[in-house]
Amino acid sequence: MRDSDALDNNPHISRSALEAIHSQVYGWALSRCDFDHATAEDLMQQAYVELLSGNARFDNKSTLRTFVFSVVQNLARSRFRRVSSRLRLVKKYHREAIVQSVETAEPLADDGVWRAVRALPARQRDIIELVFCRELTIEQASAVMGVTTGTGRVHYDRAKKALRERLQEWAEEE
Amino acid sequence: MQDSDKRLRDQVRQGWVGIGDAGPSFETTWQAAQQRHAAGRRLYRRVAGAAAVVAAVVIAVYGQPPAAESYIEVADLLESTYWTAPSDALLPDRQFDIYQDMPVIFESTEPAGGALL
Numbered sequence: 001m002r003d004s005d006a007l008d009n010n011p012h013i014s015r016s017a018l019e020a021i022h023s024q025v026y027g028w029a030l031s032r033c034d035f036d037h038a039t040a041e042d043l044m045q046q047a048y049v050e051l052l053s054g055n056a057r058f059d060n061k062s063t064l065r066t067f068v069f070s071v072v073q074n075l076a077r078s079r080f081r082r083v084s085s086r087l088r089l090v091k092k093y094h095r096e097a098i099v100q101s102v103e104t105a106e107p108l109a110d111d112g113v114w115r116a117v118r119a120l121p122a123r124q125r126d127i128i129e130l131v132f133c134r135e136l137t138i139e140q141a142s143a144v145m146g147v148t149t150g151t152g153r154v155h156y157d158r159a160k161k162a163l164r165e166r167l168q169e170w171a172e173e174e
Numbered sequence: 175m176q177d178s179d180k181r182l183r184d185q186v187r188q189g190w191v192g193i194g195d196a197g198p199s200f201e202t203t204w205q206a207a208q209q210r211h212a213a214g215r216r217l218y219r220r221v222a223g224a225a226a227v228v229a230a231v232v233i234a235v236y237g238q239p240p241a242a243e244s245y246i247e248v249a250d251l252l253e254s255t256y257w258t259a260p261s262d263a264l265l266p267d268r269q270f271d272i273y274q275d276m277p278v279i280f281e282s283t284e285p286a287g288g289a290l291l
Contacts, residue, residue, distance in 0.1 A: 026197040044207075048207030113188065129190075
């Protein structure tokens, strides 16, 4: 059945359903771009454009939240690749520009446990964020990350182990 | 989920709350996305229109169908042409035909004792 506010090119997505998960998706976009609000907003707009145009088509195979998280993840990845290739070019021809761009990055929240999470390898950090903070199951989180459930479980277990060890070390230091 | 997992999860979530998800409202983001979508479609239409015009020009210039082949009737051709051998100019004016007017040989060609009769 089609909702009254369903998108033209994405009949299984309604505007109200997107509105309901907007803040969660924004949080995910924010963590995808190192907590830079301007980039996260741009990423969100880009994700909505993909849904409006039907380029990213939802077919009810997963939850809407998992799907939109995946769209944001893929967009962030392709953006990161573009930025990386540009940075490589700049690095090749103008070394000083790199130093400047790194220095202008916004300082990040640096709170205890979260600092430990941020120190984890990217995949482990992602799955911890998705499962612990976004309340996704490991299966859903793996789908968002584009890995198999088995791989997701491995990342999850390793992340928990590394986090415990790090928190233990800090507790002993204090 | 085990107790130790729950403790870890609670610790991480406490840290996460500090970071927060506060951002622009859905309405703001949605309207901006719709504008971008509309702008993208306009651009697509313009590019498609320009491509169509270019294709039409290319076809008009280079894509003319080959001219239909024309056939000449053999009878018309024969009537319209006249051929004379270059050696005709050597013939006398009265058009004497040496083959038609073969001279008659009066002598017999029958041999008789080693000589013609």
